[in-house]
Amino acid sequence: MKIAVYPGSFDPVTMGHMDIIQRTSQIFDKVIIGVLNNRAKSPLFSVEERVKMLEEVTSELPNVEIQSFGGLLIDFVRQNQAQIIVRGLRAITDFEYELQMAQTNRVMAPEVDTLFLTTNLRYSYLSSSIVKEIAAGKGDIAAFVHPHVAEQMRRKLFG
Ligand code: PNS
Numbered sequence: 001m002k003i004a005v006y007p008g009s010f011d012p013v014t015m016g017h018m019d020i021i022q023r024t025s026q027i028f029d030k031v032i033i034g035v036l037n038n039r040a041k042s043p044l045f046s047v048e049e050r051v052k053m054l055e056e057v058t059s060e061l062p063n064v065e066i067q068s069f070g071g072l073l074i075d076f077v078r079q080n081q082a083q084i085i086v087r088g089l090r091a092i093t094d095f096e097y098e099l100q101m102a103q104t105n106r107v108m109a110p111e112v113d114t115l116f117l118t119t120n121l122r123y124s125y126l127s128s129s130i131v132k133e134i135a136a137g138k139g140d141i142a143a144f145v146h147p148h149v150a151e152q153m154r155r156k157l158f159g
Pocket of ligand 1: 007008009010036071072073074100101102104105
């Protein structure tokens with residue numbers, strides 16, 4: 001069984017992430033979305049909230065499962081008997097950091113490969129940080145996130 005891990009902060013999950021998840025679910029038997037539990041980053045949403053939102057927006061993809069993880073990504077990948085890490089590449093600006101992570105992970109875990117999917121052009125400009133900025137400024141985020149996520153953001157920011 002081919003298992004892929006798609007890791008990230010997902011604070012919150014955007015349409016760009018959802019496009020990658022959907023495409024990855026067509027390539028692999030099982031996709032595990034690994035939500036990083038990193039308090040140092042002081043996320044807007046708790047890891048539990050991020051996991052819940054991902055469960056909601058991927059409910060129609062039967063081979064996608066959501067888990068949180070702390071510590072090293074390769075340990076999480078090994079615990080789940082996955083062979084591949086999937087990451088989305090939006091633009092050249094992503095490349096240096098992604099290459100560094102992929103190369104480092106491969107030195108630590110030579111049996112695990114990183115697969116890059118180019119982000120759909122429609123979402124190539126999108127990031128969770130920009131979505132948070134627009135939402136905080138009461139802008140319309142309907143084009144950038146699932147309606148469920150937009151509602152959770154509204155509640156989180158404005159009660
Ligand atoms: O969505 P992000 O914030 O770009 O995702 C970054 C993520 C979670 C993939 C990366 O920070 C990560 O893998 N963190 C876990 C710690 C780890 O394994 N670090 C070494 C990577 S070389």
